[in-house]
Amino acid sequence: MTETAPGTATTSRRYGTRPTMKDVAARAGVGLKTVSRVVNGEPGVTPDTERRVREAITALGFRRNDSARILRKGRTASIGLVLEDLADPFYGPLSRAVEEVARAHGALLINGSSAEDPEREQELVLALCARRVDGLVVIPAGRDHRYLGPEIAAGVATVFVDRPAGRIDADAVLSDSFGGARDGVAHLIAHGHRRIGFIGDQPGIHTAEERLRGYRTAMAEAGLPVEDAWVSLGPTDPARVRAATAAMLDAPEPVTALFAGNNRVTVTVVRVLNERPAPVALVGFDDFELADLLSPGITVIAQDAAQLGRTAAELLFRRLDGAGAEPRRVVLPTRLIARGSGELPPAA
Amino acid sequence: MTETAPGTATTSRRYGTRPTMKDVAARAGVGLKTVSRVVNGEPGVTPDTERRVREAITALGFRRNDSARILRKGRTASIGLVLEDLADPFYGPLSRAVEEVARAHGALLINGSSAEDPEREQELVLALCARRVDGLVVIPAGRDHRYLGPEIAAGVATVFVDRPAGRIDADAVLSDSFGGARDGVAHLIAHGHRRIGFIGDQPGIHTAEERLRGYRTAMAEAGLPVEDAWVSLGPTDPARVRAATAAMLDAPEPVTALFAGNNRVTVTVVRVLNERPAPVALVGFDDFELADLLSPGITVIAQDAAQLGRTAAELLFRRLDGAGAEPRRVVLPTRLIARGSGELPPAA
DNA sequence: TAGCCCCTGGACAACGTTGTCAGCGGCAGG
DNA sequence: CCTGCCGCTGACAACGTTGTCCAGGGGCTA
Numbered sequence: 001m002t003e004t005a006p007g008t009a010t011t012s013r014r015y016g017t018r019p020t021m022k023d024v025a026a027r028a029g030v031g032l033k034t035v036s037r038v039v040n041g042e043p044g045v046t047p048d049t050e051r052r053v054r055e056a057i058t059a060l061g062f063r064r065n066d067s068a069r070i071l072r073k074g075r076t077a078s079i080g081l082v083l084e085d086l087a088d089p090f091y092g093p094l095s096r097a098v099e100e101v102a103r104a105h106g107a108l109l110i111n112g113s114s115a116e117d118p119e120r121e122q123e124l125v126l127a128l129c130a131r132r133v134d135g136l137v138v139i140p141a142g143r144d145h146r147y148l149g150p151e152i153a154a155g156v157a158t159v160f161v162d163r164p165a166g167r168i169d170a171d172a173v174l175s176d177s178f179g180g181a182r183d184g185v186a187h188l189i190a191h192g193h194r195r196i197g198f199i200g201d202q203p204g205i206h207t208a209e210e211r212l213r214g215y216r217t218a219m220a221e222a223g224l225p226v227e228d229a230w231v232s233l234g235p236t237d238p239a240r241v242r243a244a245t246a247a248m249l250d251a252p253e254p255v256t257a258l259f260a261g262n263n264r265v266t267v268t269v270v271r272v273l274n275e276r277p278a279p280v281a282l283v284g285f286d287d288f289e290l291a292d293l294l295s296p297g298i299t300v301i302a303q304d305a306a307q308l309g310r311t312a313a314e315l316l317f318r319r320l321d322g323a324g325a326e327p328r329r330v331v332l333p334t335r336l337i338a339r340g341s342g343e344l345p346p347a348a
Numbered sequence: 349m350t351e352t353a354p355g356t357a358t359t360s361r362r363y364g365t366r367p368t369m370k371d372v373a374a375r376a377g378v379g380l381k382t383v384s385r386v387v388n389g390e391p392g393v394t395p396d397t398e399r400r401v402r403e404a405i406t407a408l409g410f411r412r413n414d415s416a417r418i419l420r421k422g423r424t425a426s427i428g429l430v431l432e433d434l435a436d437p438f439y440g441p442l443s444r445a446v447e448e449v450a451r452a453h454g455a456l457l458i459n460g461s462s463a464e465d466p467e468r469e470q471e472l473v474l475a476l477c478a479r480r481v482d483g484l485v486v487i488p489a490g491r492d493h494r495y496l497g498p499e500i501a502a503g504v505a506t507v508f509v510d511r512p513a514g515r516i517d518a519d520a521v522l523s524d525s526f527g528g529a530r531d532g533v534a535h536l537i538a539h540g541h542r543r544i545g546f547i548g549d550q551p552g553i554h555t556a557e558e559r560l561r562g563y564r565t566a567m568a569e570a571g572l573p574v575e576d577a578w579v580s581l582g583p584t585d586p587a588r589v590r591a592a593t594a595a596m597l598d599a600p601e602p603v604t605a606l607f608a609g610n611n612r613v614t615v616t617v618v619r620v621l622n623e624r625p626a627p628v629a630l631v632g633f634d635d636f637e638l639a640d641l642l643s644p645g646i647t648v649i650a651q652d653a654a655q656l657g658r659t660a661a662e663l664l665f666r667r668l669d670g671a672g673a674e675p676r677r678v679v680l681p682t683r684l685i686a687r688g689s690g691e692l693p694p695a696a
Numbered sequence: 697t698a699g700c701c702c703c704t705g706g707a708c709a710a711c712g713t714t715g716t717c718a719g720c721g722g723c724a725g726g
Numbered sequence: 727c728c729t730g731c732c733g734c735t736g737a738c739a740a741c742g743t744t745g746t747c748c749a750g751g752g753g754c755t756a
Contacts, residue, residue, distance in 0.1 A: 018502045020712055031736035036714060044734060061498030066478040067424070068712035070415045071741050078458075087444040087654075089437050089637070096435040099461055108475060110426075110458045113447055127456060130414040150409030154366045267637065274641060289437070289615065290638045293622060306435075368742055379706035384744060392704060416742035419711050 019060040028056035039064055070132065078102075079316065080128035081111035082121060083139040090263055090286055090305050091139075094161070097309030098137055105317050107134065116202075118142030129156055135316045137161055137309075143204060145170070157319040161312040163206040164329065171319070173312040173330045175303035177207045177285070180334030181214025182221075184283040184301045185259050187336060189222045192346050193257040193281060197230045197248040199241060199269065200261030208233060211261050211285055230255055236264035238271075245272045249280065256346035257281035263288045270298060281344040283336075292339055299342025302335045367408040376404035387412055418480065426450075427664065428476035429459035430469060431487040438611055438634055438653050439487075442509070445657030446485055453665050455482065464550075466490030477504055483664045485509055485657075491552060493518070505667035509660040511554040512677065519667070521660040521678045523651035525555045525633070528682030529562025530569075532631040532649045533607050535684060537570045540694050541605040541629060545578045545596040547589060547617065548609030556581060559609050559633055578603055584612035586619075593620045597628065604694035605629035611636045618646060629692040631684075640687055647690025650683045 021035045028035070030049060037045050038053040045053075056062070070076045081098050083091045099109045110128060114121035121141040125148065128136060135157035138145075143166040152158055152170065160172040188196050198215045201208035212231065219226050229251060232244035245268070248255045258280060260266040266284030273280050284291075287302035311330055336342075369383045376383070378397060385393050386401040393401075404410070418424045429446050431439045447457045458476060462469035469489040473496065476484060483505035486493075491514040500506055500518065508520040536544050546563045549556035560579065567574050577599060580592035593616070596603045606621075606628060608614040614632030621628050632639075635650035659678055684690075 022712080025736095032712095033714080033736055033738095034734090037735090040714085046734070049735085061502065063474065063478055063499070065419070065480060065712055066475075067415050067418045067480055068741090069714075071413070071419055071743085072712080072714045074741080076415070085444065086434070086447065087441040089440065092437065092440045093435040096433065096461060099434065103460075108458065108479070109460065110456065112451075112457065113444060126411065127414075130411055131456070132413060132415055151411070154409065154411075270638075270641060288638075289636075290618075290642070293618060293642055294638070295643060370742080373706095380742095381707085381744080382705060385705090388744085394704070397704080413742055416711090417744075419713085420742080420744045422711080 018065070019062045020065070021062070023060055024053065024056045024062050027060060028052045074132075076132050076134055077106055078108040078110055078131070078133050079135040079137065079313075080125070080131075080133040081109055081137045082114055082124050082128070083111065084116050084141060085113050086111070088264070089288060092305075094305040094309035097306040098313045101310055101313035101317065105320075114139075114141040116141045118144075122147055125151075135159070135320055137312050137316060138165075139163065140165060140206075142166060157316050159312045159316045159319070161308055169327045171312075171315055171327050171329070173308055173315065174332070175207075175308060176331050176334050177210035178214040178217070180285060180301040180303065180336075181211035181259065181261075182218040183214075183334070183336050184285065184299075184342070185215045185218035186221070187299070187338070187342050188257045188259065188281055188283055189218065189224070191257075191281065191343055194224055194346070195227075195230070195253065195255045195257070196224075197245075197255040197258045198232070198261065199244050199248075199258060199265050200231075200233045201236055201265070203233045208261055215259055233261075236262065236268075238268045241265050241268040242272055245269050249276065255280075257283075257344075260284040262286050266298065266300070270294065278347050279344050280347070281342055283342040287337060291337075294341075296341045296344065297339025299336070299338050299340065302337050304332065307332060366413070367410045368413070369410070371408055372401065372404045372410050375408060376400045422480075424480050424482055425454055426456040426458055426479070426481050427483045427485065427661075428473070428479075428481040429457055429485045430462055430472050430476070431459065432464050432489060433461050434459070436612070437636060441654040442657035445654040446661045449658055449661035449665065453668075462487075462489040464489045466492075470495055473499075483507070483668055485660050485664060486513075487511065488513060488554075490514060505664050507660045507664045507667070509656055517675045519660075519663055519675050519677070521656055521663065522680070523555075523656060524679050524682050525558035526562040526565070528633060528649040528651065528684075529559035529607065529609075530566040531562075531682070531684050532633065532647075532690070533563045533566035534570070535647070535686070535690050536605045536607065536629055536631055537566065537572070539605075539629065539691055542572055542694070543575075543578070543601065543603045544572075544605045544607060545593075545603035546580070546607050546609065547592050547596075547613050548579075548581045549584055549613070551581045556609055563607055581609075584610065584616075586616045589613050589616040590620055593617050597624065603628075605631075605692075608632040610634050614646065614648070618642065626695050627692050628695070629690055631690040635685060639685075642689075644689045644692065645687025647684070647686050647688065650685050652680065655680060 021032055025032045025035045030053060034045060034049060035053055038050050079102055081095060095111060102109045112124040114124060118141050129151045138160050139162045140160055145165045145168050148158060149168060158170055160170055164172040185196060198212060200212055216226060234240045258269055260269045263286035269282060284298055284300045287300045291298040291300055369380055373380045373383045378401060382393060383401055386398050427450055429443060443459060450457045460472040462472060466489050477499045486508050487510045488508055493513045493516045496506060497516060506518055508518055512520040533544060546560060548560055564574060582588050606617055608617050611634035617630060631647045633649045635648045639646040639648055
């Protein structure tokens with residue numbers, strides 16, 4: 001045993017310094033490798049030796065340093081998740097689903113929010129790569145993911161969720177934004193609407209564009225024109241959405257129904273409609289808690305966020321297990337849930 | 349550019365093997381340490397040398413291996429967050445707030461869900477410690493955290509949030525559960541209620557007990573009795589809460605008002621009340637999105653989840669910056685938001 | 697021109713763990 | 727009694743990075 005801190009016992013160590021296997025080995029009177037064997041449950045250790053080692057471990061409060069282990073082994077048993085905003089209720093279940101799958105595979109989840117900022121996304125992704133995560137699940141904020149090329153080539157499995165990767169070919173798990181929006185708008189048309197507004201997320205975001213395309217397609221299929229004033233894309237903050245909604249409703253010839261491009265938009269639109277006397281039909285993309293308890297209940301195009309996360313994570317681990325193949329694109333169906341708001345007839 | 353075909357030049361590497369500083373140094377024709385200097389922006393490198401190194405870095409797709417760096421430096425620049433369930437809307441903003449603070453301090457956030465299972469909490473916490481996170485933010489699931497003793501002694505800063513640690517002395521950031529519940533119940537009493545039910549989370553959970561204590565105190569302060577049938581603690585799954593609510597409302601002498609112990613409970617209670625003709629007053633602990641849009645709006649005791657997370661993370665980083673001191677307990681106030689459901693008069 | 701210092705660059709050890717390999721004692725078979 | 731094998735154990739190198747220390751060269755001063 002060696003002396004360490006000024007004037008104290010053998011086991012005392014400076015604050016902030018942790019005992020290592022070497023310390024454990026010294027205390028147990030065995031070799032370094034034997035400690036390693038015990039810690040990792042490898043065979044070939046006498047019960048008596050093992051007991052001595054275990055005693056030393058608890059006495060010293062030893063905990064294996066995974067950084068060293070990772071360095072040595074090359075695998076980190078962790079995956080990274082980069083999403084837009086954890087505070088958005090859409091991402092909670094998604095994140096949780098990814099975590100559950102990771103856990104089932106013995107991996108830890110490291111996650112971060114890009115705040116919808118491409119630079120921040122890249123910064124985060126590269127930080128995770130520097131940590132040598134085994135794989136990445138990314139909800140893209142940017143439109144160009146070529147910076148991931150070297151990482152993917154180096155063996156970092158990567159799956160994109162909710163939106164496809166930009167300018168590289170990679171696995172992606174998506175919801176059927178186009179089909180969902182088309183169904184939702186067709187639903188409104190079926191209930192007699194002719195003048196339908198679309199309020200969506202920023203142009204440039206894949207889902208926003210797909211949903212807009214779905215809207216336009218449904219209108220076209222019904223032979224209806226789309227006026228410029230009926231389409232508004234932009235940030236989903238309440239102020240912008242409020243303004244857009246008001247503009248459509250206060251126009252000389254107001255829209256009689258609205259399609260909201262995601263849950264953030266829907267919530268604000270509901271608030272605006274609530275403040276107005278005349279009922280306006282509404283279908284929103286994304287389901288959300290309590291949508292059924294509002295009056296009228298909100299008709300939505302539901303996508304299963306948890307399923308999205310689960311599917312992506314499972315695909316990721318299949319890749320890690322060596323399922324090498326062409327990048328795949330998985331598209332999950334959406335489901336229209338009619339609750340009332342989408343079945344209102346045109347006011348006029 | 350060099351050839352990378354199988355079995356060729358020095359710079360070719362197997363799939364899954366990443367270039368190291370040594371490779372970069374060889375390619376740039378400089379020493380190992382010089383590469384390190386460039387990568388870390390240390391002074392003392394000629395512009396020309398730096399350029400050569402940077403070229404080699406991009407050519408090889410080099411990315412520093414943070415595992416090795418961490419091992420060498422001892423600090424990981426990452427903190428761990430262990431919470432109950434990311435899918436619970438209460439934790440999204442909390443997690444996000446912690447992340448923002450971590451980011452401001454240049455640290456990465458690793459998080460995991462305990463699923464309210466003490467064993468899983470411990471497993472997660474220890475896994476994070478093995479990764480040598482610099483600090484931990486923990487929303488406890490268990491009641492005994494002595495297992496954290498060695499870690500804290502070894503310098504892992506730890507802050508508990510939402511509930512205090514069990515059987516060890518540690519920093520904690522809490523909401524005023526007791527005061528909030530007391531205020532909420534007093535609010536119901538002020539509106540004429542005498543028979544008030546309390547539906548809360550599992551006994552053993554600190555907040556559940558504090559809120560129950562607040563309920564009992566408010567009742568006692570008003571000189572009102574509390575019948576056993578008016579108090580129900582247990583899991584917050586819909587089935588249990590439904591049953592408990594129904595039992596209180598269908599009793600021979602039903603309660604005229606309910607206090608819900610957290611947002612999960614509130615949501616289910618709202619659903620049950622919606623199915624019944626007679627209005628029942630309701631105050632819920634925790635605010636939630638759309639609470640204002642229901643009819644009646646739901647009166648709540650709001651706690652600021654983001655503030656909770658922010659405060660905890662800031663305290664954590666103060667500790668990491670060396671603010672050694674006695675463990676502190678910070679209690680944040682709650683706020684009653686009256687929206688209608690809490691102001692309904694007794695039915696009878 | 698000698699002497700000195702500064703600037704740049706590199707050799708080397710160390711961080712804590714795991715994989716490889718070799719040693720040692722005992723036991724069975726020849 | 728020797729050989730060969732097996733079960734257990736430990737010495738040693740390696741993972742990729744950073745900190746320490748030293749060497750060489752160029753510019754400056756005396």
